Amino acid sequence: TQLLEQSPQFLSIQEGENLTVYCNSSSVFSSLQWYRQEPGEGPVLLVTVVTGGEVKKLKRLTFQFGDARKDSSLHITAAQPGDTGLYLCAGVGSNYQLIWGAGTKLIIKP
Amino acid sequence: GAGVSQTPSNKVTEKGKYVELRCDPISGHTALYWYRQSLGQGPEFLIYFQGTGAADDSGLPNDRFFAVRPEGSVSTLKIQRTERGDSAVYLCASSEQGLGNTEAFFGQGTRLTVV
Numbered sequence: 001t002q003l004l005e006q007s008p009q010f011l012s013i014q015e016g017e018n019l020t021v022y023c024n025s026s027s028v029f030s031s032l033q034w035y036r037q038e039p040g041e042g043p044v045l046l047v048t049v050v051t052g053g054e055v056k057k058l059k060r061l062t063f064q065f066g067d068a069r070k071d072s073s074l075h076i077t078a079a080q081p082g083d084t085g086l087y088l089c090a091g092v093g094s095n096y097q098l099i100w101g102a103g104t105k106l107i108i109k110p
Numbered sequence: 111g112a113g114v115s116q117t118p119s120n121k122v123t124e125k126g127k128y129v130e131l132r133c134d135p136i137s138g139h140t141a142l143y144w145y146r147q148s149l150g151q152g153p154e155f156l157i158y159f160q161g162t163g164a165a166d167d168s169g170l171p172n173d174r175f176f177a178v179r180p181e182g183s184v185s186t187l188k189i190q191r192t193e194r195g196d197s198a199v200y201l202c203a204s205s206e207q208g209l210g211n212t213e214a215f216f217g218q219g220t221r222l223t224v225v
Contacts, residue, residue: 097155105150
């Protein structure tokens, strides 16, 4: 069974600070996606990483896929209150299923 | 439509009752997924349709849960003899084909409360 563990589960920091969210597995994924979900909404895709070692940047967000394609990280620089939300990672398994992490609930305090 | 539409947005039902949750995917999307999400948790996979057929229903928790997609577009998730533990947000997503590297688009979900 493929599992994805996200850490931390909850993070509350001040505006302007940096943070990193981790997504780890013992399984290899063909690609990995990061989503952000706001209350009352469905998850929305932020990025897909495909190649081991790949780094993608989306404004203040930096996504990295591990060399072995088993883990990923999301780093936010100078966090802003608008970054508040539930961040979810999802690995694309061998049968094209999305395997979801439990999410990181992020609160950025002004 | 422009996005994935789920109805109703909220459903309150009594324990033991039958409920149906509807999902209208993005036009042309052949893949459709149902997930269940508890507060503060990631989505839990229930079932995946490719066209009209259920390609993977391994996530359905028990035989009280059933889903159909008779014409390869709209899907209905059916829950019989509801239990309080069924309370959750039920999310539907669609994509152009099997997920692979393609994006899944989610609806806003149906919040089911069993009292």
